[in-house]
Amino acid sequence: MLAHGAVHTYEMAVPLFVVIWLDQFDTIALGVAQFDVTRATVGVIVTLGYGLFGLGALPGGIVVDRIGSRRLISACLLGMGLSYILLGLAPNMVVVALALVLWGASASVYHPAGLSLISKGVEERGTGLAYHGIAGNLGIGLGPLIAAVLLLFVQWRTVALVLGAPAIVAAVYASQANFDETAAVDAEAAADGGSAGGSKADSGVDSLGEFLTESRRLLAGSFVLVFVVVMCSGLYYRGVLTFLPELLQDLPGFAPIPVDQLLPAGVSSALGVEAGGGQELNPEDYFYSGLLLVGVLGQYAGGKLTDRVPVEYGIAGAFGVLAVLALLFVPVSNAGLVPLMALGAVLGVFLFVVQPLYQATVAEYTPSGTRGLSYGFTYLGVFGVGALGGTIAGGILAFADATALFLTLAGFAVVGSLLGVVLGRRATA
Incomplete structure (x- = not known):
């Protein structure tokens, strides 16, 4: 729930920063080439992060079947928190782009990891999904609302730093959490006489x-x-x-x-x-x-x-x-x-x-x-x-x-x- 709320807080806060970046930055310097900061170029930069958020879900799903959900969710939280810390320290649009790329790659693994954990670890799956979804919606709704209020009084970099810190704390908690990731699957297997799946791959793909x-x-x-x-x-x-x-x-x-x-x-x-x-x-x-x-x-x-x-x-x-x-x-x-x-x-x-x-x-x-x-x-x-x-x-x-x-x-x-x-x-x- 902590991770799900964080993912969507960061996802929905980015559009609030776009208007500020368009006003604050003039150029994107890439060494041999230089581009003006326009809606088109900022749109490309934002798309890098959002694109990875979606495209990374498939490899993230493969990895979670191999190493489990807890470690992947911990890494996701740490990566997202660090991405917003980097965003808050960004001196130019190139570093902004790097921060968004780090966020997209980190956030992309969350949904396959989190939902796999619930589907295999929670016997009352529907209720688990409900509470999980509520956390996501609190991030979706309250995240940009909190960011919008903060932007009335402090600089956008300060807002990014404030948003980034809780994910790092949550990553430390997640890395120490101890629970059975396959409790519901074990129960299903016992009820079915030892078989809980119809696929050859019982623990992911190699x-x-x-x-x-x-x-x-x-x-x-x-x-x-x-x-x-x-x-x-x-x-x-x-x-x-x-x-x-x-x-x-x-x-x-x-x-x-x-x-x-x-x-x-x-x-x-x-x-x-x-x-x-x-x-x-x-x-x-x-x-x-x-x-x-x-x-x-x-x-x-x-x-x-x-x-x-x-x-x-x-x-x-x-x-x-x-x-x-x-x-x-x-x-x-x-x-x-x-x-x-x-x-x-x-x-x-x-x-x-x-x-x-x-x-x-x-x-x-x-x-x-x-x-x-x-x-x-x-x-x-x-x-x-x-x-x-x-x-x-x-x-x-x-x-x-x-x-x-x-x-x-x-x-x-x-x-x-x-x-x-x-x-x-x-x-x-």
């Missing part, structure tokens, strides 16, 4: 040949449909969130609010906020954070549902609701602030209801021996392929409008829902 064999084994069965489901989730998630603040800022009720107008004169003076100093609260950022925080309820509900309903039909229903919400978003946003806030709350819940459901589905459709590899593929789909959701959203908004964007997102959700129905029928056939 070679490229085994990796290819186990990958073919996974993708030749129903897991390939689960893989498409998680891609739909990633595309919808990135597609709806990447440009949400920008879409909101032009709506009534989202005009910037000067900070000095919100605070009593004495408090403003104590905090160093000067009248007319230009410090402003952007309501769309706090709407965005609130939507992500509401996702805590979705994570908990989704986790509990995995213990009570067939996960395939849970996926079908949750994606069905996401499709309806996408179709309603534009007309509701034009109806006023209160209806939009209500829809945003429901959207925040169902964006995250699907996550424990597909995480549990992966465990249902894969052998325990290659569970890390399975979650590696899962988060390659969610964060790797899913990262294209932001590109798709940007392209649609550049050449069409928000209505076209949300119709496209509804299409992703419909595909996910239909695949849930297909998986459910196969399971009962």
Whole structure:
């Protein structure tokens, strides 16, 4: 839970720094070549970190099957903490890029390691996934909110240093923790007479040949449909969130609010906020954070549902609701602030209801021996392929409008829902 919250805190804090980097740095010096700091070049640098976050999940899944989750999660926490310390000390954009690359490589191993640990070590898997998801959502929502508040009063480098320190402390704790990583698998094996998996690989893959064999084994069965489901989730998630603040800022009720107008004169003076100093609260950022925080309820509900309903039909229903919400978003946003806030709350819940459901589905459709590899593929789909959701959203908004964007997102959700129905029928056939 500590690691999951940290991963998403760091992930969602980066966009808050981008605006500052564009203003503070002028050039990117690479020895023989020099580039201006623009949205395009900063976008490439940020993509390096986010890209590794998704692409590293697959090799991370292979490694976790070989060395176990505890050591990998400890290394993940240490790497992420050091990356933000390096970010806080960065004198130029080259070091910023190095820090983001270190963060992406470190964070990429978390999901296969953490989810493999829960799926093999926790007997009440759905409840474990629920609490795990809640921690992630607290990072997603509170992380950028805390960073945004801190940025009102201190420099961005100080914020990065403050954010980096807890992960290093957590890494020390994780390295000393002692627990049985396979408690649930051992229980399943005892119940099944000593067999808890259907794959040749009982403890991961040892070679490229085994990796290819186990990958073919996974993708030749129903897991390939689960893989498409998680891609739909990633595309919808990135597609709806990447440009949400920008879409909101032009709506009534989202005009910037000067900070000095919100605070009593004495408090403003104590905090160093000067009248007319230009410090402003952007309501769309706090709407965005609130939507992500509401996702805590979705994570908990989704986790509990995995213990009570067939996960395939849970996926079908949750994606069905996401499709309806996408179709309603534009007309509701034009109806006023209160209806939009209500829809945003429901959207925040169902964006995250699907996550424990597909995480549990992966465990249902894969052998325990290659569970890390399975979650590696899962988060390659969610964060790797899913990262294209932001590109798709940007392209649609550049050449069409928000209505076209949300119709496209509804299409992703419909595909996910239909695949849930297909998986459910196969399971009962």
